[in-house]
Amino acid sequence: MKVLIVSEGRSEHLSATSKSLFADEQIAGALRRLVSRINPRSEGWEITEDKLSCQHVRAHHGKGKGYEKRCIRWMLEAEKRGYDAIVLLMDRDRDESRIAEVDAAQASPLASIRRAFGVAVESFDAWMLADQVAMSKVFKSTVQRQPESESMVNPKEAFRQLFQTTQFAGSVSEHYAEICAVADLAMLKERCPRGFAPFAERVQRR
Numbered sequence: 001m002k003v004l005i006v007s008e009g010r011s012e013h014l015s016a017t018s019k020s021l022f023a024d025e026q027i028a029g030a031l032r033r034l035v036s037r038i039n040p041r042s043e044g045w046e047i048t049e050d051k052l053s054c055q056h057v058r059a060h061h062g063k064g065k066g067y068e069k070r071c072i073r074w075m076l077e078a079e080k081r082g083y084d085a086i087v088l089l090m091d092r093d094r095d096e097s098r099i100a101e102v103d104a105a106q107a108s109p110l111a112s113i114r115r116a117f118g119v120a121v122e123s124f125d126a127w128m129l130a131d132q133v134a135m136s137k138v139f140k141s142t143v144q145r146q147p148e149s150e151s152m153v154n155p156k157e158a159f160r161q162l163f164q165t166t167q168f169a170g171s172v173s174e175h176y177a178e179i180c181a182v183a184d185l186a187m188l189k190e191r192c193p194r195g196f197a198p199f200a201e202r203v204q205r206r
Helices: 030-038 040-044 066-081 097-106 125-129 132-139 155-163 172-182 185-191 196-205
Strands: 002-007 046-051 085-091 114-120
Touching: 002 030, 002 066, 030 040, 030 046, 030 085, 030 172, 030 196, 066 085, 066 097, 085 097, 097 114, 114 196, 125 132, 125 155, 125 172, 132 172, 155 172, 185 196
Parallel strands: 002 046, 002 085, 085 114
Antiparallel strands: none
């Protein structure tokens, strides 16, 4: 099955030259790793990644609000490119309307493609902060349990401060990919019930 994964930025993706911090082989980006672990059937998927901001994909014309139209346009684009399914994730970034609009696109009859849409509260970075055990493994140092990450105003900054404590080489996005490889998915669902839990349920169904 051909699957298109669409997300916002560098935190979710890795460049083609990125390497594992603990192995010589190239590794998948954080979101791709999460999707692969959430849905065990993904082993046979042919996955391609793209950015939500791609200039060639403009908002869908028609009824609906901004983010709903954007998601619908991506569904139509995925169908045009010959994909069987699309996974799309964006940050909420304190915009209360995004979850409802993305949910509307998830249920839209305007495209037949399989889809799993999600909104991270407040951002993808919050999911990394939900599992201190995974962070400790990647950082090679003890990380204490963090405050409820979906309630943080700026989880990206909270992670950056923790990231500064590690002495290991690698970018933030590489650390995210490693965390996603070992994170406890049940803990992420429990600690991120508004963002990760519904997203994971949709990915699992595809």
